[in-house]
Structures are given as structure tokens and as C-alpha cells.
Amino acid sequence: xxxxxxxxxxxxxxxxxxxxxxxxxxxxxxxxxxxxxxxxxxxxxxxxxxxxxxxxxxxxxxxxxxxxxxxxxxxxxxxxxxxxxxxxxxxxxxxxxxxxxxxxxxxxxxxxxxxxxxxxxxxxxxxxxxxxxxxxxxxxxxxxxxxxxxxxxxxxxxxxxxxxxxxxxxxxxxxxxxxxxxxxxxxxxxxxxxxxxxxxxxxxxxxxxxxxxxxxxxxxxxxxxxxxxxxxxxxxxxxxxxxxxxxxxxxxxxxxxxxxxxxxxxxxxxxxxxxxxxxxxxxxxxxxxxxxxxxxxxxxxxxxxxxxxxxxxxxxxxxxxxxxxxxxxxxxxxxxxxxxxxxxxxxxxxxxxxxxxxxxxxxxxxxxxxxxxxxxxxxxxxxxxxxxxxxxxxxxxxxxxxxxxxxxxxxxxxxxxxxxxxxxxxxxxxxxxxxxxxxxxxxxxxxxxxxxxxxxxxxxxxxxxxxxxxxxxxxxxxxxxxxxxxxxxxxxxxxxxxxxxxxxxxxxxxxxxxxxxxxx
Amino acid sequence: xxxxxxxxxxxxxxxxxxxxxxxxxxxxxxxxxxxxxxxxxxxxxxxxxxxxxxxxxxxxxxxxxxxxxxxxxxxxxxxxxxxxxxxxxxxxxxxxxxxxxxxxxxxxxxxxxxxxxxxxxxxxxxxxxxxxxxxxxxxxxxxxxxxxxxxxxxxxxxxxxxxxxxxxxxxxxxxxxxxxxxxxxxxxxxxxxxxxxxxxxxxxxxxxxxxxxxxxxxxxxxxxxxxxxxxxxxxxxxxxxxxxxxxxxxxxxxxxxxxxxxxxxxxxxxxxxxxxxxxxxxxxxxxxxxxxxxxxxxxxxxxxxxxxxxxxxxxxxxxxxxxxxxxxxx
Numbered sequence: 001x002x003x004x005x006x007x008x009x010x011x012x013x014x015x016x017x018x019x020x021x022x023x024x025x026x027x028x029x030x031x032x033x034x035x036x037x038x039x040x041x042x043x044x045x046x047x048x049x050x051x052x053x054x055x056x057x058x059x060x061x062x063x064x065x066x067x068x069x070x071x072x073x074x075x076x077x078x079x080x081x082x083x084x085x086x087x088x089x090x091x092x093x094x095x096x097x098x099x100x101x102x103x104x105x106x107x108x109x110x111x112x113x114x115x116x117x118x119x120x121x122x123x124x125x126x127x128x129x130x131x132x133x134x135x136x137x138x139x140x141x142x143x144x145x146x147x148x149x150x151x152x153x154x155x156x157x158x159x160x161x162x163x164x165x166x167x168x169x170x171x172x173x174x175x176x177x178x179x180x181x182x183x184x185x186x187x188x189x190x191x192x193x194x195x196x197x198x199x200x201x202x203x204x205x206x207x208x209x210x211x212x213x214x215x216x217x218x219x220x221x222x223x224x225x226x227x228x229x230x231x232x233x234x235x236x237x238x239x240x241x242x243x244x245x246x247x248x249x250x251x252x253x254x255x256x257x258x259x260x261x262x263x264x265x266x267x268x269x270x271x272x273x274x275x276x277x278x279x280x281x282x283x284x285x286x287x288x289x290x291x292x293x294x295x296x297x298x299x300x301x302x303x304x305x306x307x308x309x310x311x312x313x314x315x316x317x318x319x320x321x322x323x324x325x326x327x328x329x330x331x332x333x334x335x336x337x338x339x340x341x342x343x344x345x346x347x348x349x350x351x352x353x354x355x356x357x358x359x360x361x362x363x364x365x366x367x368x369x370x371x372x373x374x375x376x377x378x379x380x381x382x383x384x385x386x387x388x389x390x391x392x393x394x395x396x397x398x399x400x401x402x403x404x405x406x407x408x409x410x411x412x413x414x415x416x417x418x419x420x421x422x423x424x425x426x427x428x429x430x431x432x433x434x435x436x437x438x439x440x441x442x443x444x445x446x447x448x449x450x451x452x453x454x455x456x457x458x459x460x461x462x463x464x465x466x467x468x469x470x471x472x473x474x475x476x477x478x479x480x481x482x483x484x485x486x487x488x489x490x491x492x493x494x495x496x497x498x499x500x501x502x503x504x505x506x507x508x509x510x511x512x513x514x515x516x517x518x519x520x
Numbered sequence: 521x522x523x524x525x526x527x528x529x530x531x532x533x534x535x536x537x538x539x540x541x542x543x544x545x546x547x548x549x550x551x552x553x554x555x556x557x558x559x560x561x562x563x564x565x566x567x568x569x570x571x572x573x574x575x576x577x578x579x580x581x582x583x584x585x586x587x588x589x590x591x592x593x594x595x596x597x598x599x600x601x602x603x604x605x606x607x608x609x610x611x612x613x614x615x616x617x618x619x620x621x622x623x624x625x626x627x628x629x630x631x632x633x634x635x636x637x638x639x640x641x642x643x644x645x646x647x648x649x650x651x652x653x654x655x656x657x658x659x660x661x662x663x664x665x666x667x668x669x670x671x672x673x674x675x676x677x678x679x680x681x682x683x684x685x686x687x688x689x690x691x692x693x694x695x696x697x698x699x700x701x702x703x704x705x706x707x708x709x710x711x712x713x714x715x716x717x718x719x720x721x722x723x724x725x726x727x728x729x730x731x732x733x734x735x736x737x738x739x740x741x742x743x744x745x746x747x748x749x750x751x752x753x754x755x756x757x758x759x760x761x762x763x764x765x766x767x768x769x770x771x772x773x774x775x776x777x778x779x780x781x782x783x784x785x786x787x788x789x790x791x792x793x794x795x796x797x798x799x800x801x802x803x804x805x806x807x808x809x810x811x812x813x814x815x816x817x818x819x820x821x822x823x824x825x826x827x828x829x830x831x832x833x834x835x836x837x838x839x840x841x842x843x844x845x846x847x848x849x850x
Binding site for chain 2: 039299447
């Protein structure tokens with residue numbers, strides 16, 4: 001540091017070479033102060049991810065946010081506020097923390113290794129100067145007093161050694177540092193486990209309607225998210241046939257609980273390895289099934305109305321269960337029926353499925369209850385080119401760029417309302433649409449995470465290490481014996497030394513005193 | 521269908537507990553007020569004696585002999601009348617806690633499931649644990665001075681949960697039907713209860729410490745509290761236990777998330793805040809273990825951690841959308 005004392009010659013500052021600088025950076029990075037700062041920074045940096053919508057959780061919400069905030073939105077996007085946990089700044093903070101962590105673990109492990117093999121140090125000359133001490137008279141000679149003390153300390157799980165005839169040195173609580181290291185190493189391994197899961201894991205989501213069978217291949221998933229090193233060409237070849245999907249909802253209790261879900265159960269037939277024997281299983285929330293190493297979860301459900309579309313001559317153009325996706329807690333669902341076979345122009349229907357329709361439509365199509373008590377389809381009709389430019393599109397929505405909406409005679413859009421069993425004749429001899437019945441579908445998610453066992457083990461090690469490092473006390477106890485005037489008695493001084501604040505040390509000493517006073 | 525009778529009794533027990541706690545809280549406040557301005561000279565002579573005793577050896581019969589009063593032990597002897605007030609207050613706190621426990625148990629029997637499936641139930645169960653835990657150790661540790669700062673927040677939380685978070689007794693949503701509801705959530709509200717008491721003592725420590733450094737002209741009850749260093753140790757002990765419980769909550773939550781949502785970590789807002797709280801308390805533990813940091817600055821970090829706990833329970837539950845949508849409120 002430059003000082004302002006003019007009388008003295010200027011201080012020559014030490015020059016740091018590249019090695020010196022590297023050492024300085026390493027020292028600063030691994031200091032407790034830096035670790036503390038990074039920890040606080042990490043906690044602050046994590047918060048935006050709970051405030052702004054995240055792409056990894058709900059990409060549609062991010063799009064909505066960007067649409068409604070055209071000025072701030074793109075800037076937030078550039079700064080990574082919609083991908084906080086993979087952003088450069090968040091990654092930088094936790095990677096620096098990991099470096100700091102490693103920089104703390106390595107030297108401490110080395111030190112602890114030596115400590116574990118070292119013997120307790122020699123007793124200080126004057127034990128009455130230690131944190132706490134006790135003096136007592138032992139009924140026996142010095143050698144007996146010394147071995148009694150050593151024995152008592154060993155029973156208390158101290159590591160005990162006598163460096164000379166007059167003293168005993170003992171130490172306990174090595175587990176504290178072991179636990180501390182286990183905690184910090186565990187955290188590093190947790191991160192490794194998470195990384196393995198991210199790199200090699202994958203997840204595939206699929207909607208299966210009652211009666212359908214799903215075979216796990218890459219193309220059969222509705223959406224598939226592989227990790228960068230996953231192998232999507234070699235997926236486990238299990239199959240799942242959905243026999244029935246059942247759901248029950250609260251109708252006894254009022255208030256906010258009315259309509260809350262009570263049970264979801266998918267009864268399935270499964271096979272493992274292609275051609276394996278079929279077996280029965282149930283999938284429900286909290287109860288996934290494991291097939292060929294992949295966990296299959298029931299993460300969603302909804303309704304798939306079976307719809308038949310016929311042409312003007314009555315020939316069937318389209319007949320299948322068509323999933324409509326629930327938008328809210330009462331399963332107001334949206335979907336689309338695309339009839340590419342219709343001539344001269346392709347036909348399409350889009351709109352709502354309402355499990356318990358509110359009959360008046362006073363506020364538009366709405367459902368009153370999530371169960372199918374009064375199911376109804378409310379559809380608008382379109383014709384034209386279903387797949388303009390052959391762009392990929394969702395099966396649940398229409399791309400209406402090259403479609404025109406059919407209207408009533410008065411020019412207002414045509415809205416078809418159908419209950420099960422009802423049909424509607426389309427205008428202009430285009431044919432008819434029939435709502436046959438309702439089935440349920442199950443939203444299944446298959447997931448493989450090869451890192452999860454490692455992460456779990458590391459997390460358990462972390463907890464155990466934390467408990468040990470916070471509750472175990474590192475203590476040293478020294479005993480010094482001295483012959484009393486009466487040769488059959490010995491003066492014993494027991495001193496205790498604690499590494500950290502240790503309210504239990506006094507009790508340990510008192511226990512030793514009691515044992516030495518009453519024993520023999 | 522939950523039994524309406526039992527739910528009625530459960531709520532009646534809760535209201536009774538609130539009534540009893542109110543009286544208890546007022547008596548604890550009276551006790552503190554009575555501790556304050558009396559016996560100035562006696563107190564100072566007592567303090568001198570403490571200083572002489574400091575650094576001494578283990579005394580006969582005493583367990584900890586450092587001369588510093590044991591953690592949480594009041595330095596002065598309160599007057600017999602003040603002590604009587606404290607005794608009544610503590611007895612009422614016991615009564616209130618037992619009524620609260622009865623309320624939680626009755627609710628559990630009424631709905632035939634663990635009674636901590638929504639915000640109201642979580643708050644009630646957490647209050648029951650905090651109040652009961654306080655009562656269980658109060659006499660042994662001479663924690664009469666803490667009563668106001670435990671029963672007060674408990675009463676406030678009960679009021680909030682009864683009038684703002686109340687949820688009809690009902691079955692659980694499918695995602696909550698798991699043994700992990702007991703493991704994860706019980707440890708979570710235990711942790712919050714411990715953090716709450718740690719927070720109260722933390723604030724008392726900061727006040728006491730300030731008044732120890734600059735002794736005020738007028739004495740009040742703060743001068744009768746245990747020494748700042750002792751308050752700090754107690755708060756640290758509680759925050760440490762809370763931190764361990766919170767770590768367990770986080771890990772248990774991740775295990776449950778893997779079972780229920782297919783992934784053990786998805787940065788759901790509740791997960792984010794659980795993580796933030798964990799990191800802040802971890803920073804506190806490190807700050808306190810760092811020689812260069814004075815305990816006061818470390819304590820501020822713990823207080824920030826507790827503010828995060830409160831945000832996590834209120835703002836995150838009510839205003840953020842995520843998968844932890846279990847408040848039971850619309």
C-alpha cells in the first residue's frame with residue numbers, strides 16, 4: 001500500500017509474476033469472504049427465475065410476456081431473464097462457487113488426513129490456564145490415577161495417549177471435520193449428478209386415449225426432449241395400453257375446494273422389451289411405473305370426444321377420439337378436428353369441449369365442473385388448406401392463414417353445439433359431423449435420469465455430513481497427575497479445550513471428575 | 521366427506537386457543553414491563569458479581585462453569601410478583617398449545633388424512649409446534665422473557681390463517697396423497713417454527729447488543745434479558761437446527777418431486793425460494809464461522825433468511841404460479 005510519509009523512500013512493491021497472480025486469484029477465490037459473497041449473490045440471482053416466466057417451465061407464458069411487454073421484454077430476454085438457470089451470469093456464479101468449494105475442500109482434506117493419523121498433542125504445563133479445568137484428589141498412586149483417567153476418556157470415545165508418566169492427552173470429535181468435508185464434497189457430487197442427468201437423460205411426453213396402445217419409439221412421442229448426450233435412437237421399447245382412465249372430483253365440499261381433483265388413475269397393460277409378456281398396472285400421481293428402466297408418470301389427463309365426419313353421400317371421412325386439452329381447473333378444453341380427406345376443400349373444426357357445459361353461454365362457452373356431467377362440443381367450422389406451406393403445426397390448433405370460416409346465412413360465424421349422440425348437417429352439402437361419445441385420455445411422461453441415484457446418495461451424504469459437522473464438538477482433554485503429601489493419594493488436574501464454543505465441555509469434565517472420585 | 525361436527529370442534533378449539541394465547545401474551549408483556557425499571561442498584565451489583573465470576577473454574581455441582589450465565593438464563597432475579605405473572609402466562613401458553621394441538625388432531629380425524637395439506641393447515645400445525653416447543657423448554661431454560669416474542673407471532677399467524685387462509689376441510693388433491701406429505705411437510709413446518717423462534721431471539725440480540733454498547737439513560741426490560749453474547753449463541757443454535765431441518769426439507773421435497781412430477785428439480789417458484797432460503801442460511805452459517813465477521817453482521821443475514829421464509833409462505837403461495845399450488849385458496 002502506498003503510504004503518505006514523505007520522509008521515507010518510496011516502498012518497493014513486490015512484483016507479481018504470472019504464477020504470483022494465479023496464486024493471488026486462487027487465494028482470493030477460495031477465501032471464505034468470497035464464498036460468502038458468492039453465496040449471497042447466488043441467492044439474489046435465483047430470485048428472478050421465480051418472478052419471470054421461464055422457457056424451461058412454460059415457453060408459452062414467455063411468449064405471452066414478450067407480446068405484452070414489447071419494450072422491456074426483448075431486453076430481459078437478451079439478459080437471460082427467461083432462462084435464468086442456464087444464463088451466463090447464473091452459471092458463472094455457481095461455477096465460481098464450485099471452484100471456491102473445491103479450493104476449500106482440497107487443502108482441508110489433506111489437513112484432515114494428517115490430523116486423523118496424528119496423536120493428540122502433549123499436555124500444556126499449566127492446565128489451570130485452559131478454558132475449563134477441574135482439580136481432584138484420587139485415592140491411589142499416580143500411575144493408577146493416570147490409567148484410570150485414560151480408561152475413562154477411552155470410554156468417552158476419546159483418542160488417548162500418554163506422552164509421559166505425568167500426563168494424559170486425549171482428543172475427540174474428529175467426526176466434525178469429516179462431516180464438514182462430507183457436506184461440501186456431497187454438494188459437488190450433487191452438481192455432478194445433476195449434470196449427468198441433464199446430459200444423458202431424456203423425457204418424452206405422449207397423450208394416450210382409452211383403448212389405445214403406445215409403443216415407445218422416438219417418433220411416437222408427442223414431444224421428446226433428449227439431453228445433449230442421450231441416444232434417442234435406442235429408446236427402451238416398452239408398450240403401454242390404456243384400458244381406462246378414471247378421475248374423480250370434489251362435489252361434497254363447497255368453497256374453493258369444490259371441483260378440486262381427488263383421484264386420477266390410469267389402468268394400463270404394459271410390456272417390456274419388445275415381445276415381452278403383458279402385465280397389468282396402475283399409474284397414478286405419486287405412483288409411476290418403471291418399464292425397461294424408464295419411469296412412466298401420469299402427469300395429465302383430459303377428454304377426447306369421439307367425432308365422426310361424413311361427406312355429402314354419408315361416407316365416413318374421419319372417425320376417431322380427438323384429445324382436447326384442458327385450459328383450467330374445470331377442464332374447459334380446446335382442440336381441433338382436421339379432416340384432410342374432405343373434398344373439394346379440406347374441412348376443419350376448432351373450438352371447445354366442455355365436460356359440464358354452462359347451458360346459456362352467457363359469457364361464451366364455459367364449463368362448470370371438471371367431471372363429464374353434461375358434455376358438449378362447441379365448434380366453429382373452417383375450410384381451405386389445412387397445412388399452408390407444409391409448416392409443422394400443433395394437432396390441437398388450426399393454422400387459419402389459408403382457411404375461411406363458414407358462416408350462417410346472416411354472415412355471423414357458424415357455431416355448432418353438440419351433445420353426445422347429436423349430429424349437425426353442414427351447409428352446402430358438405431356432409432355432417434356427429435359427436436358420438438366421450439373418452440378420457442392420459443398424459444403420460446416417460447423419463448430417464450441416469451444421474452438421479454448419484455444425486456440422491458450425495459444429498460444423503462450432505463445431510464449426514466451437515467448434522468455431524470454442526471453437532472459434533474472437537475475437544476481436547478488433558479490430565480496431569482502429581483503425588484500428594486499422603487503417598488496413597490494423587491492430585492489430578494483435568495483441563496479441557498474446545499475448538500469452538502462448547503457448552504458441553506464442562507459436563508464432560510464433571511463426568512470425568514465423578515468417575516475418578518467414585519471409582520475405587 | 522369430512523365430519524362437519526369434528527371440523528366444528530376443531531375450529532372451536534382453535535378459537536379457544538387464540539383466546540387463551542391472547543391473555544397469555546398480555547401477561548408475558550406485563551411480566552417484561554415489570555422486569556424493566558425496578559431495582560437498578562441491585563442489578564448493577566449483580567452484574568459486577570458476574571464479571572468477577574467470569575473465567576473461573578467449574579464450581580461444585582455446577583455443570584457449565586465459565587462464569588457466563590448459561591444460554592438463555594436471565595441475569596437478574598425477577599420479583600416474586602413478576603415471577604407469578606410469568607408462571608400464569610406460561611401455564612396459559614401450555615393450555616393454548618394443547619388446545620391448538622387438539623384442533624390440529626381433530627381436523628386430522630375429521631378429514632382422515634395428515635392435517636397439513638393446505639396453507640391454513642400448514643400455518644396451524646406450525647404454530648402448534650412452535651408454541652408447544654417453546655412451552656416445553658421455557659421453564660427449564662428460564663425463557664419467560666421470550667414468551668411475548670413466541671406467543672405474539674403465533675397468535676398473529678393463527679389470526680391470519682383463520683381469517684385470510686381458511687380452507688374448508690376436504691380431501692387432498694391426488695398429487696398430495698403420499699407418505700412424503702408427512703415427511704416433507706412436517707419437517708418444513710418444524711423448520712419454520714424453529715426459524716421463527718431463532719428470528720425473535722435474533723432481533724432481541726441486536727437490540728440488546730446496541731444497548732450494551734451504548735447504555736441508555738432509561739432502563740427497560742431489555743437490560744434484564746440475558747447477555748447479548750448468550751442471546752446470539754441461542755439464536756445461532758436455533759438457526760443451526762432450522763438449517764439442518766431445512767436441508768432435509770429440501771432433499772425430501774426433491775425426492776417427492778421426482779415421484780410426483782417426474783423430476784426432482786424443475787425450478788418451480790417454491791423450489792427457487794426454498795433454495796434461496798437455504799443459500800441465505802448457509803451464508804449465515806459461513807459468516808458466523810468466519811473469524812473476521814462480527815456476529816452482528818452474520819445475524820443480519822439470518823434475519824434476511826427469515827424474511828425469505830415469510831415471503832416463501834405468503835407471496836410465493838398466493839401470487840406466483842407454480843406446481844406447489846396447494847394453498848387451498850383461489
